Amino acid sequence: MYLHTKALVLRETTYKESDKILTLLTQEAGRLDCSARGCRRQGSPLAAGCQLLVWSDMVLSQHRGRWTVKELAVDREFRGMREDLVKFALGCYLAQVTETLAVEGLPSRELLALLLNSLHALDRLPYPPQQVKAAFELRVLCLSGYQPWLEDCPQCGTQQPEQPRFHLQDGALHCASCPMGEGESLPLTPGVLAAMRHIVYGDPKRLFSFHLDQEGLALLGQVCQAYLLTQLERGFSTLDFYQSLVIYPTHS
Numbered sequence: 290m291y292l293h294t295k296a297l298v299l300r301e302t303t304y305k306e307s308d309k310i311l312t313l314l315t316q317e318a319g320r321l322d323c324s325a326r327g328c329r330r331q332g333s334p335l336a337a338g339c340q341l342l343v344w345s346d347m348v349l350s351q352h353r354g355r356w357t358v359k360e361l362a363v364d365r366e367f368r369g370m371r372e373d374l375v376k377f378a379l380g381c382y383l384a385q386v387t388e389t390l391a392v393e394g395l396p397s398r399e400l401l402a403l404l405l406n407s408l409h410a411l412d413r414l415p416y417p418p419q420q421v422k423a424a425f426e427l428r429v430l431c432l433s434g435y436q437p438w439l440e441d442c443p444q445c446g447t448q449q450p451e452q453p454r455f456h457l458q459d460g461a462l463h464c465a466s467c468p469m470g471e472g473e474s475l476p477l478t479p480g481v482l483a484a485m486r487h488i489v490y491g492d493p494k495r496l497f498s499f500h501l502d503q504e505g506l507a508l509l510g511q512v513c514q515a516y517l518l519t520q521l522e523r524g525f526s527t528l529d530f531y532q533s534l535v536i537y538p539t540h541s
């Protein structure tokens with residue numbers, strides 16, 4: 290059985306002398322593991338497309354339940370992202386989150402589009418990496434059944450709390466004076482709340498089109514990351530690496 294699909298490499302593991310095992314996010318079949326035989330051999334026509342975060346047109350074949358890459362043509366390498374260590378590290382984190390949330394064998398056009406748009410933004414658009422990161426984190430949760438409640442305070446019904454907070458466990462906006470159940474809640478500002486509403490309820494094509502100052506962006510980043518880690522109940526090695534670069538930049 291053959292499958293002709295567009296695919297992005299979410300993870301690569303070297304295998305034997307010249308092979309790789311890849312985790313792909315495919316347009317036709319969702320997440321899929323496959324082997325790429327000989328792709329590490331010099332001059333292999335598969336080499337370029339079997340690297341992390343490369344988007345290609347692929348022909349895969351299946352034999353006894355295992356997929357193998359037969360042919361590929363690279364479509365996007367996202368070079369602008371690849372050549373910047375911080376951006377590439379962030380791309381790897383977005384890929385690891387996607388791998389966690391993507392369902393094997395079940396295609397999701399929205400999830401694929403979100404990841405590709407985020408990589409495109411890191412590659413070519415002038416948004417700060419933290420802005421892409423926060424928007425991706427909140428949006429990917431919405432696509433995976435963790436859409437937060439941001440319309441009003443569930444306790445008193447006000448749509449614009451004077452001192453807005455966000456409850457991480459319940460995924461809900463509330464006022465500082467309207468306490469929620471157990472668990473941590475983080476303070477927001479009206480600007481950060483507006484940005485969160487834009488990300489959750491806005492047009493996905495304009496996902497990154499919001500403006501916050503440096504302080505607002507840092508707060509948005511803190512809230513979105515904490516919400517993702519709370520809901521998914523796990524850490525990410527790629528996030529730790531990204532943060533080590535951002536907190537201790539080598540170029541300063």
Ligand SMILES: [Zn+2]
Pocket residue numbers: 442443444445446447450463464466467
């Ligand atoms: Zn309230």
